[in-house]
Amino acid sequence: MQPQNYDLIVIGGGSSAENVADRAVQGGLTALIVESELVGGECSYWACMPSKALIRVGTALSAARRVPGAAEAVQTGPHVAAALSRRDTIANAWSDSGQLRWLASAGIDLLRGHGRLSGVREVTVTAKDGSTTVLTANHAVALCTGSAALLPSIPGLAESAPWTSREATSAHQVPASLAIIGGGVVAAEMATAYSGLGASVTLIARSGLLTRFEPFAGELVTNALRESGVTVLTDVTTTQASRTSAGEVQLRLSDGSDVTTTKVLVATGRAPRTTDLGLETIGLPGGDWLGVDDTLLVQGGSPDLTGAWLYAIGDVNGRALLTHQGKYQARAAGDVIAARANGTRVDDAPWGTHVATADHSAVPQVTFTDPEVASVGLTVADAEIAGYRIRVLDYDLSWLGGSTVLADGYVGHARIVVDEERHVLLGATFVGQDVAELLHAATIAIVGEVPLERLWHAVPSYPTLSEVWLRLLEEYGRPMPDGDNGLR
Structure with a gap:
């Protein structure tokens, strides 16, 4: 170790940590990252990157099968060993x-x-050998x-040794069968990934799939998963789990039925x-999401202790649990x-250099199912509540x-939400094959408040x-200069 004091000390070594330290160093400060696991964090090793690598195998095969001439070349199923090797x-x-190496080059x-x-x-900081180092942030x-x-x-x-997203994205074997408890993004993406790799997948969702998005998103993804062979059970919960004599896991559901699965x-x-962050030393409870202002300063705690020095960035503040928003x-x-x-x-x-304004109304997200779901800004329900x-x-x-050229039998849907007072976009959702690349145009239109x-x-x-x-836009009708929304 060099000095025991730095201008900025970052606890955690994921992508948010790397970016905040890098920008501080570029601003002339010294910075230290404290990390107990792998530098690069969840996204690099157990989330975004490995999960999308696993998903891509099945979606690439599905895309080819929708194009006569290519479909005939991919009659066999996935090569699992090659898929896992690429993920590795x-x-x-x-x-x-x-x-x-990047940290060293960045001066962190x-x-x-x-x-x-x-x-x-x-x-x-407590090292693996139990030794401690006390650091001071200037x-x-x-x-x-x-x-x-x-x-x-x-x-x-717990006794059934369940996977979380970490085990699912880093597994070195594809189980014969996989039951997924949940109906959100991780559940839908892992159902897509493992069904594409040949597992028999059952998805157990308490209400429905992707319920935080526009309703048609969950409906189209549910239909597609079922067509691909996934058993999707909705409006049902898991009430008990146990091991069978054969070593499998049996899940008892709220409707009285059972699901038996390998994992x-x-x-x-x-x-x-x-x-275990020592938050009690400044009057904050541990275990909670950390509320922040738009400059990411932690709010609450003891006013005489918090001051303008403690920041919470990325997932830990609960604003938008997405890698790109954490980096932002x-x-x-x-x-x-x-x-x-x-x-x-x-x-x-608002929209200044030093604030995260986009967290409130312009968060883009792609759910890498097949079809993809790409969304940004407010849903209809959000806009009405606002x-x-x-x-x-x-x-x-x-x-x-x-879409006709892209795939035979293309299925997809688009929706935009327009603010009728200002004639600007509030939200957009696209569902379909390869719609992810449509999303940034919508994000720019919303952030830039581009008039229709x-x-x-x-x-x-x-x-x-x-x-x-x-x-x-044709459906909307071209707005007149005086605001009259009539067709020209």
């Missing part, structure tokens, strides 16, 4: 050596061990400890990693930490020339899925 490569074989120091607050701007401490899978208290479940994956939500927050936080340390102007107005006067426009993506009058001049290429923008 994408996850860097669970080695963070590349990330360590690293200390291995478990970090916890032990006072104002003070962090105590300006700020950033908590970037992320979240962990939430295990429900179902009798017998169980629990995907019922996330919990913040805040239980980290860029804003790293810049504002440097600005406050250097005594320069803080730009904390009190907007809206107009909702829908379009069947199968009517596009681009101007969007008419953004000409989509033909034949592509982007033509949906023209069709949605």
Whole structure:
């Protein structure tokens, strides 16, 4: 170790941690990351990257099977060993050596061990051998400890050795059968991945799939999973788990039926990693999500202890549990930490340099099912709750020339939510094969508050899925300069 004090100390070593430290260093500060596991965090080794590598095998085969001429070339199923080997490569074989080289090149120091607050701007790090190091932050401490899978208290479940997303994305064998408890993004994506790799998958959802999105998203994904051979059970819960004499897991459901499976994956939500961070030393309870303002400063606790030095970035603040949003927050936080340390102007107005305004109304997300779900901004329900006067426009993506070329029997749907007062987009949702690449255009339109009058001049290429923008605008009718929404 070099010095025992740094301008910024970051607890956690995932992508949010790397980004906040990098921006602070670029602003002229010194920074240290404290990490007890792999530098790079959940996304690199147990979430985004390995999960999408597993999913891609099945979706690539499905895409080929929808195109005569290609379908005949992929009559056999997936090559599981090759698929898992590629996943291992994408996850860097669970080695963070590349990330360590990047830290060194960025001028960021690293200390291995478990970090916890032990006072104002003070962090105590416990190494694996039990030794401790006490560090002092000159300006700020950033908590970037992320979240962990939430295990429900179902009798017998813990004894059945269930998978969480970590085990599912790092498994070295595909089980003959897999039961997934949950109906959110992880559940839907892992059902897609493992059915595509040849497992017999049963999905058990308490209400339905992807219920936080527009209703048609969950409906289309449910239909597609069922068509691919997945058993989707909705409006039912798991009440008990037990081991059979053959070593399998038997799940008893609330309707009295049983599901017998080789492995169980629990995907019922996330919990913040805040239980052993020393938060009590500054008057904050452990185990809770950490509330922050738009510059990512932690709110609450003892006012005389928190001050303007403690930040919470990424999953741990509960604002948007997505890697790209955590990085976005980290860029804003790293810049504002440097600005406050250097005594320069803080730009904390909405959409300013030092705030995470997009967390409130412009969060993009892709669910990598087959079909994909790409969404950004407000759903119809969100917009109505917020009190907007809206107009909702829908379009069947199968009517596009681009989808006709892309796949036979293309199934997909698009929706935009328009603020009728300002004639700007509030939200957009696309469901269909390859719709993920439509999403950034919608994100730009929402963040930039681009008037629909101007969007008419953004000409989509033909034949592509982007033509949906023209069709949605035609459905809306070209707004007149005086605001009268009549067709020209």
